[in-house]
Amino acid sequence: MFGDVVEKKAVTLSFVKKELSKIKEPNYEQKLTKEYVGKFSNLTWRDTQKLIKEIEAAEIPRLKEKNIVKIIDIMPNTTDELKALIAKETITLSKDNMLKILEILAKFR
Secondary structure (H helix, E strand, O other), rough: OOOOOOOOOOOHHHHHHHHHHOOOOOOHHHHHHHHHHHHHHOOHHHHHHHHHHHHHOOOOOOOOOHHHHHHHHHHHOOOHHHHHHOOOOOOOHOOOOOOOHHHHHHHHO
16 A cells, blocks of 8 residues: 555646656556546646636636536536536536636637
8 A cells, every 4th residue: 555545635637647747767557647647638737727716716606626627637618518527516507607617618728
C-alpha cells in the first residue's frame, strides 16, 4: 500500500498530468495513468484553473466542485451531452444554466 488517505478530492485530468510530470521514475501504474491523461487531457493546468473560476463565477445553483471537474474533463459540446454527464448527480440544471456552461467551455476549446 502507498500510505494513508489524507484527503479525498475531485481533481481534473490536467492536474493529474501536471503532478505526474514531476515524477522522475514513474512506476507501471503511473506510466499508464500518464499515457491516459496525455490522450484525454486537452487543457493546460493554468487554463483549467481559469475555467474552474469562470464556471464558479457563473454562480450556478447546486453545482459542486466535483460536478465542475467532471464537466471540464469531458468538455461537452451540447446540452444533451451535458445532461447525460450530470444525469446521475443530485442536481438538475436549467436550460439557461446549461447554455451558460457551454458558452464558458467554448472559450477554452
